[in-house]
Amino acid sequence: MTESRATNFFKRLRARIRPSKQSVTAPAYWAAKYSTDEFIYTTTANRFVIELCSELAPGKAIDLAGGEGRNTVWLAEQGWQVENVDISSVGLAKCEGVAAERGVAQRVSTLCASGADFKSSLAPVDLGIVPYLQVPAALLNASLKNLISQIKPGGYLVGVWHALENLDGGFGGPQNPDVLPSVASMKQFCDSMPLETQVCELREGQVQTKDGLKPSITLILKARVLG
Numbered sequence: 725m726t727e728s729r730a731t732n733f734f735k736r737l738r739a740r741i742r743p744s745k746q747s748v749t750a751p752a753y754w755a756a757k758y759s760t761d762e763f764i765y766t767t768t769a770n771r772f773v774i775e776l777c778s779e780l781a782p783g784k785a786i787d788l789a790g791g792e793g794r795n796t797v798w799l800a801e802q803g804w805q806v807e808n809v810d811i812s813s814v815g816l817a818k819c820e821g822v823a824a825e826r827g828v829a830q831r832v833s834t835l836c837a838s839g840a841d842f843k844s845s846l847a848p849v850d851l852g853i854v855p856y857l858q859v860p861a862a863l864l865n866a867s868l869k870n871l872i873s874q875i876k877p878g879g880y881l882v883g884v885w886h887a888l889e890n891l892d893g894g895f896g897g898p899q900n901p902d903v904l905p906s907v908a909s910m911k912q913f914c915d916s917m918p919l920e921t922q923v924c925e926l927r928e929g930q931v932q933t934k935d936g937l938k939p940s941i942t943l944i945l946k947a948r949v950l951g
Contacts, residue, residue, distance in 0.1 A: 748858065748903070749859055749860075750811075751811045751813075758791070758792060758812055758814040758815045763792050763822075765792060766794060767792070767793075767822055768794060769794050769795050769797075769798035770794070770795055770855050770856075770884055772855075772884045772927065772944050773795045773855055776882045776923070777799065777880075777882060778802075780850075780851060780880060782799075782802055782803030782804045783804065783805070783850030783851065784806075784850050785799050785807070785849055785850065785852065785853065786807050786809060786846065786847075786851070786852045787806055787853050788839055788852060788853065788854045788867065788871050789809070789810055789811075789839060789854060789855070789867075790809065790810050790816075790855075791810055792815045792818045792819055793815070793816075793823065793832070796808040796819055796823070796832055799853075800823060800828035800832050803831075805831050805846060806831060806833070806846075807833045807834065807835055807845060807846045808833070808834045809834075809842045809844065811836065811838055811839075812836070813836045816835075819832065820832065833846070838867075839859075839863070839866070839870060839871070840866040840867050840870055841870065842870065844874050848874055848875060849874060849875055850875070850876055850878075850879045850880070851875070851879055851880050852871040852874065852875045852879070852880070852881050852882070853882045854868065854881070854884070855883070856884060856885060858897070858898050858904065860903055864905065865913055868881070868883075868917075869917070872919070877949055877950060877951030878949065878951070879948070880948055880949065881945065881947045881948075882945065883945035884942060884943070884944050885904070885942070886941075886943075887904060887905065887906060887907070887926055887942060887943035888905060888906040889941045890904065890941040893941050894939055895939055896938060897940060905943055906943070907925060907926060907943060910924055910945055914947055918949060918951075919947040919950065922946045923944060923945060923946040924943075924944075924945050924946075924947075925943075926942065927941075927944050928940075928941065928942070929942035
């Protein structure tokens, strides 16, 4: 192999192993990630979603960027009618499979669409959750605005993210600061929207690794939509 061919080969190999910062917004990235018999993020609901939603009376909900459906299915098991909105048809198919296995298929629907321009068949809903939509701020804000517009007055917005502070004080999660919101940036966004913010704070999360649980810094949000 010539030096130039070898150089090009390793460039292509590195590109496959280390996706670009923008690749996480592409359906092909998630199709490849979810194309395995295993569940990348398990089928167990996120503990902060459970904490923030457990006391709410079941109604209609949107799980934005719900992926393989761990939180969608958990909400359905609590009595919610839930639509999982995600850009990956592969992830959504896995969600439908889990919902069927756990006996809640009749309470789960899916929609393959982007956060910024989706239109839910359940809207207006009582709850919108956004667990780990780690995308650039402009896209995150557009997606949140779109979601909020489809929540009833008096309904709730719940979000969970790897926080910007996790870069220095935590483990795992994206290493690109452009996709990591902070308490300050989230409060600024919420102040610009018809929301009554009830919780917007950093919490200690955990990342499962082969060496056991590692600490992470998580941003959680709970806000009531105003009329």
